[in-house]
Amino acid sequence: MKPMATRRKVIQRMLEGAVFLGGGGLIWGSAIKANSKSDYVLRPPGALKEKDFLKACIKCGQCIEACPYDTLKLAQPGDGITNGTPYFEPRTIPCYLCTDMPCTDSCPSGALDLKRLSKELEVPNINNSKMGLAVIHQESCVAYWGIQCEACYRACPLIDKAISLKYEENSVTGKHAKLLPVVHSDVCTGCGVCEHVCIVEKAAIFVLPIDKSTGKVGDHYIKSWEKSDEKRIKENIKSADDDKDIESAIDYLNDDDLIDN
Ligand code: SF4
Numbered sequence: 029m030k031p032m033a034t035r036r037k038v039i040q041r042m043l044e045g046a047v048f049l050g051g052g053g054l055i056w057g058s059a060i061k062a063n064s065k066s067d068y069v070l071r072p073p074g075a076l077k078e079k080d081f082l083k084a085c086i087k088c089g090q091c092i093e094a095c096p097y098d099t100l101k102l103a104q105p106g107d108g109i110t111n112g113t114p115y116f117e118p119r120t121i122p123c124y125l126c127t128d129m130p131c132t133d134s135c136p137s138g139a140l141d142l143k144r145l146s147k148e149l150e151v152p153n154i155n156n157s158k159m160g161l162a163v164i165h166q167e168s169c170v171a172y173w174g175i176q177c178e179a180c181y182r183a184c185p186l187i188d189k190a191i192s193l194k195y196e197e198n199s200v201t202g203k204h205a206k207l208l209p210v211v212h213s214d215v216c217t218g219c220g221v222c223e224h225v226c227i228v229e230k231a232a233i234f235v236l237p238i239d240k241s242t243g244k245v246g247d248h249y250i251k252s253w254e255k256s257d258e259k260r261i262k263e264n265i266k267s268a269d270d271d272k273d274i275e276s277a278i279d280y281l282n283d284d285d286l287i288d289n
């Protein structure tokens with residue numbers, strides 16, 4: 029082979045390699061995008077935890093058919109969400125919290141479980157759903173600027189329970205009060221009606237999956253003023269007493285008189 033032709037071939041291979049690497053980059057890039065999107069997916073009411081949900085869902089689409097608002101979508105290739113599984117995007121169509129829970133009720137596999145919508149022995153109630161949690165980006169929420177809005181607050185199906193308005197003096201004008209929306213995580217269902225109606229260009233209030241919207245304090249913190257933690261305090265005192273018993277037993281065994289005898 030002539031040297032010129034050889035060089036051309038080498039350059040051609042290098043370019044092919046570059047294209048291949050570039051393609052790989054694209055594939056890898058979209059895989060990262062896909063993963064991150066599936067991390068933030070919102071599932072229908074009563075869905076099991078994401079890992080269990082993915083194992084249980086048989087991708088039959090019955091929940092999607094049962095939804096009267098076309099809230100639920102079937103994940104398609106390229107959506108970045110496990111193919112064939114149901115999800116929703118509140119900015120487009122939120123969950124309207126149907127009291128008869130048709131989506132959850134229609135699920136034949138247990139991926140959506142009515143039991144997850146009941147507290148202890150009560151009957152299932154859609155208001156117990158935890159599809160996610162609404163969070164507020166204060167910098168883009170005009171109410172936090174001092175402009176009267178209340179759109180999310182008024183639209184929330186659990187008004188004054190899941191979301192309330194907090195009065196705060198407006199230090200800029202010195203005259204008016206700000207009415208600030210505040211979400212209550214113990215009640216918020218993650219339905220996303222607030223996100224749907226938010227008036228700014230990119231919603232300032234939006235729903236994230238619970239594990240993405242909440243922090244975690246360590247187990248070593250105890251709230252002495254809460255009933256649920258009283259038991260833990262007693263247990264801690266008891267184990268401290270046990271430690272003292274062990275200490276005094278050791279002291280007794282190390283007692284000089286005992287050793288001399
Ligand atoms: S509760 Fe109603 S609106 Fe919400 S996803 Fe289920 S069927 Fe659709």
Ligand code: SF4
Pocket residue numbers: 084085086087088089090091092112113114134135136137138139140
């Ligand atoms: S009805 Fe249940 S099994 Fe069928 S797609 Fe919906 S979640 Fe999956």
Ligand code: SF4
Pocket residue numbers: 161162183184185186190191211215216217218219220221222223235
């Ligand atoms: S997601 Fe928004 S509208 Fe739905 S319950 Fe929570 S605060 Fe209310």
